[in-house]
Amino acid sequence: MPPLIQTSAGLAQAAERLASGSGPIAIDTERASGFRYSGRAYLIQLRRAGAGTLLVDPIPIDDLAPLRAALTGPEWILHAASQDLPCLAELELHPASLFDTELAARLCDFEKVGLASITEQLLGFRLEKQHSAADWSSRPLPHDWLVYAALDVELLLELRGKLAAELAEQGKTAWAEAEFEHVRTAGPPKPRKEPWRRTSGIHKVRGAKALSRVRAVWEARDDLARKLDRAPGKVLPDAAIVEAAVNDPTDFAELMSLPGFRRRGGRTNARLWLAALAEARKL
Numbered sequence: 001m002p003p004l005i006q007t008s009a010g011l012a013q014a015a016e017r018l019a020s021g022s023g024p025i026a027i028d029t030e031r032a033s034g035f036r037y038s039g040r041a042y043l044i045q046l047r048r049a050g051a052g053t054l055l056v057d058p059i060p061i062d063d064l065a066p067l068r069a070a071l072t073g074p075e076w077i078l079h080a081a082s083q084d085l086p087c088l089a090e091l092e093l094h095p096a097s098l099f100d101t102e103l104a105a106r107l108c109d110f111e112k113v114g115l116a117s118i119t120e121q122l123l124g125f126r127l128e129k130q131h132s133a134a135d136w137s138s139r140p141l142p143h144d145w146l147v148y149a150a151l152d153v154e155l156l157l158e159l160r161g162k163l164a165a166e167l168a169e170q171g172k173t174a175w176a177e178a179e180f181e182h183v184r185t186a187g188p189p190k191p192r193k194e195p196w197r198r199t200s201g202i203h204k205v206r207g208a209k210a211l212s213r214v215r216a217v218w219e220a221r222d223d224l225a226r227k228l229d230r231a232p233g234k235v236l237p238d239a240a241i242v243e244a245a246v247n248d249p250t251d252f253a254e255l256m257s258l259p260g261f262r263r264r265g266g267r268t269n270a271r272l273w274l275a276a277l278a279e280a281r282k283l
Contacts, residue, residue, distance in 0.1 A: 001143075001146065001147060001150065002052065002053050002054060002055055002150065003055075004055050004057055004141065004146060005054065005055060005056045005057065005061075006057045006060050006061065007060070007061065008061055008062065008063060011056065011061055011064070011066055011067060012066045014054045014066075014067070015066035015067050015069065015070040016066075017051045017052070017054070018046060018048055018051045018054060018067075018070040019069070019070040020050060020051065021048035021049055021050035021051030022048070022049050022050050023048065023049045023074070023157070024048070024074055024075035024076065024077050024099065024157065024160065025046055025047070025048045025071060025074050025075070025076055026045075026046065026047040026048070026076075026077045026078075026153040026156035026157050026160075027044070027045065027046055027076050027077065027078050027084065027088070027153065028044075028045045028078065028079070028084065028149070028152040028153050028156075029041040029042075029043065029044055029045070029084045029087055029088065030042055030045075030134075030136040030149055031087055031136060032135050032136045032137040033231070034133055034135070034231055034233075035135040035137060035230070035231050035234065036137050036229050036230060036231060037225045037229045037232065038229055039087050039090075040087055040090060041058055041087040041088065041090070041091065042057070042058075042059060042136040042137050043055065043056070043057060043058075043136055043141065043149055044056040044058055044067075044088075045149050045150060045153045046153065047153040047154065047156065048074070048157075049157060053150050053153060053154060055146060055149065055150060057141070058091060059139075064091055064093070067093070068091075068092060068093055071093055072096065073096055075095070075096070075097040075098065075099055076097070076098050076099070077098075077099045077156045077157065077159075077160045078098065078099075078100055078156075079100070079102045079115045079152075080100070080102040080103075081098055081100040081102075081103070081180075081183050082183055082186070082189075085183070085184075086188050086189075089188070095184055097180075097181075097184070098180045098181070098183060098184040099160050099163075099164070100179075100180055100183055101115070101118065101156060101159050101163055102114075102115070102118075103176070103179055103180065103183065104160075104163040104164070104176055105118045105163060107167065107170075107172050107175065107179065108163065108166045108167060108170060108172070115127065115152065116129055118159065119155055119159060122159060122162040122163070123155055123158055123159060123162065125155060127151055127152070127155075128148055128151065129148075130148070131144070131145050131148040131149075195218075195222075196214060196215045196218035196222075199214055199218055199238050199242065200242075201238055201239055201242040202214060204242055204246065205242060205245045205246060209280070209281075209283075210245045210246060210248075212280045212283050213244060213245040213248060213276075213277055214241055214242070214245040215280070216276040216277060216279055216280035217236075217241045217244050217245070217276045217277065219276070220272050220273065220275070220276040221235050221236045221241065224269065224272065234265070235265045235269070236260070236261075236265050236266055236269070237260055237263075239259075239260045240258065240259075240260025240261050240266055241260075242260075243258040243260045243261070244260075244273060244277060248277060248281075249277065250274075250277070250278075251274070252270055252274070255270055255273060255274060256270070261273070
């Protein structure tokens with residue numbers, strides 16, 4: 001189990017090890033999407049032949065320049081790269097070339113393309129996935145979480161070799177390379193139009209005025225969640241937004257009569273939700 005790198009001095013040494021290795025570099029990240037508004041990386045896992053596995057905590061390290069230099073040039077191996085590349089780009093970490101093991105498995109017509117599934121199919125190892133939904137923004141990171149995270153890159157180098165051979169056997173190497181390049185250069189996804197319409201349970205809301213209340217409370221929640229860097233559902237659940245849209249409470253007592261607002265976020269920010277509903281009535 002490699003030590004967690006949390007200092008600039010430790011990162012400099014790790015970057016030297018990484019640069020002295022050979023071949024492609026396996027990379028993964030851990031985010032806290034179910035707990036935080038942002039999609040930032042709270043842990044970076046790396047592995048390269050001759051360098052071993054490295055675990056980097058980017059939060060306390062001011063300058064990732066040594067890591068950036070070590071990662072410039074070699075091919076990156078990621079699983080479901082489109083999920084990790086945006087948070088790596090936030091840290092100014094960009095691949096020169098890419099091999100996406102999930103995409104390769106799809107192109108090879110594997111029925112199941114999750115990392116655990118294809119690792120078991122091709123390499124015979126079963127990965128533990130019990131910490132995939134953990135709050136990686138919490139500190140300190142428990143030892144068993146770090147073990148789980150390290151395993152996500154432990155076999156990526158071998159997995160790439162198996163999948164590359166399978167692509168070659170199926171005559172799909174050039175096709176895969178073109179798809180990998182598309183993922184590498186695609187950039188961040190475009191913002192969804194009217195994302196408030198994806199509120200869970202919105203099918204229960206009828207009429208334009210009620211929908212305007214969904215939008216008003218959703219936008220108020222989104223703005224607050226962004227400021228707090230908390231997942232919107234942790235600030236106020238979707239069910240509460242739907243309750244407010246259907247019932248249109250006009251004061252604190254009416255708002256608190258709705259089950260979804262009795263939790264801390266609903267009560268603490270009651271003035272915000274009531275103000276949003278009041279603005280919706282003006283439309």
